[in-house]
Amino acid sequence: MKKPELLIPAGNLEKLRTALLYGADAVYVGVEGLSLRAGSSEMSMADLATGVKDAHAKSAKVYAAANTFTRNADLKQAKIIIPELAATGVDAVIVSEPGMMKLLRTLASNLPIHLSTQANTTNIESVRFWQEQDVKRIVLARELTLKEIGEIAAAVPDMELEIFIHGAMCMSYSGRCYLSAFRNRRSANEGDCSQPCRWEYKLCESTRPNDPFLLEEDDRYSYLLSSKDLCLIEHLPAVLASGATSFKIEGRMKSSYYVAVVTRTYRQALDALIQQKGHYKFQPEWMDELTKVSNRGYTTGFAFAEEKINETNPDIKYIQTHEPVGIVLQYDSAKKRMLVAVRNHLTAGDDVELLLPDDTIKIDTRMMADAKGNTLREANNDNQIYLPLEKEAPVGAILRQKVK
Ligand code: SF4
Known part of the structure; x- marks a missing residue:
């Protein structure tokens, strides 16, 4: 094959x-x-x-x-x-x-x-x-x-x-x-x-601008x-x-x-x-x-159906259950910890996963600390923090959590 x-x-x-x-x-x-x-x-x-x-x-x-x-x-x-x-x-x-x-x-x-x-x-x-x-x-x-x-x-x-x-x-x-x-x-x-076809549109009749009609999908009509x-x-x-x-x-x-x-x-x-x-x-x-x-x-788009028109989505919003919270900058094998650049916001105790190329590992965020070893209660976008980790993490590995 x-x-x-x-x-x-x-x-x-x-x-x-x-x-x-x-x-x-x-x-x-x-x-x-x-x-x-x-x-x-x-x-x-x-x-x-x-x-x-x-x-x-x-x-x-x-x-x-x-x-x-x-x-x-x-x-x-x-x-x-x-x-x-x-x-x-x-x-x-x-x-x-x-x-x-x-x-x-x-x-x-x-x-x-x-x-x-x-x-x-x-x-x-x-x-x-x-x-x-x-x-x-x-x-x-x-x-x-x-x-x-x-x-x-x-x-x-x-x-x-x-x-x-x-x-x-x-x-x-x-x-x-x-x-x-x-x-x-x-x-x-x-x-x-910029994908404006995904935006919400309203149909307006010119003499009644304050009475727009929202274009959406129900059982009978398509969100265009x-x-x-x-x-x-x-x-x-x-x-x-x-x-x-x-x-x-x-x-x-x-x-x-x-x-x-x-x-x-x-x-x-x-x-x-x-x-x-x-x-x-x-x-x-x-x-x-x-x-x-x-x-x-x-x-599955057009893969299996002749003459198939794209399926549309009645929900205007993107669906996403998880979001990134950090990226690994360094791994210290002596101290068994990784240096992470925070993305978004992180609070101690948050349920975070580290995505390795072939594995997903739960991370204990209650132990997050700054460079001096001080325990942190929260960290913001672009902060650099340390998190304990037994197994080596490659530089660039991503951490995520459920969307709150
Ligand atoms: S159809 Fe939508 S995603 Fe495709 S090019 Fe036009 S605006 Fe962009």
Whole structure:
């Protein structure tokens, strides 16, 4: 059984390291200057170079997203950035349009090209076309069923196929949407969608502005815009059988905590699938873990149903049972304690768990202390505290607790 690649989003260097710690085979990142606007989910060239070194040291790969729709005015900057990008040692560049592809071929001819999902590749002939253009991998449109993906893999076996297996879904076709750019000037096509399709909307008749009608779902009507999130963890044997080579998680703007939990959970499930083969059984605790991170209810999206429209979520709010409370900065094996940077707020006695790559450990927060050894009753965001721990914790491991 061929081992698929587990591909994780990394919005910054911390998230890249989190993804590597919890078992990513590869990460994809936005790069400052190539998305042609500064954004919270982009890395500087220096961070990218560091991230590539970290990833390669663990035999993992880094793919840089340059999948904006480039305008004439952007080409000059792209010509400067592409050689710098090649010098970082990234393993491939993700593009969506032929202009950027042509620049890459001219300025960095050795860099493999991956075609973004925004190119909407949906059939065998399209895949063959892009293969002739020297594309090494195609991120297929999210709207395809596993059956269609299987047909493409069988017809073009030497093309690498990447598919989404988890994360937010779009109500528009493969992210070709202008809603976010309209609402708050954050363009989905530049990797910076603020997801306004998830916001609450009211319908107003112009002569009665004070009498809005809330758009929501009940037994008969659909909440029009808010899709549930994709989750295929229960169907990994079918996903693997499709012949896709890379299994991608969506969410460059998600937190390190999200990256940790989703990476670890899919790592465990995929390893079990590869090792146990015919004896593989889905473990309900995997799904349980995935409900502990931000989600809008889960759906299998288009994976099994022809012509299926995204399932929407009647609940306007994100669902999340747990939240991060800290990240490990250091482990002192002599004193059997870890130094933790607090995220959010922590009170002595809080029920906290430490997420190790292959284990979850309860932490006694009644013993939290400052650098001088003084016991603390509470700690706030960015405080550094010590917590006792017998077993070694890796730097970057995440601590969480139930949402209060
Ligand atoms: S606003 Fe919604 S539908 Fe549009 S790109 Fe963003 S997530 Fe997709």
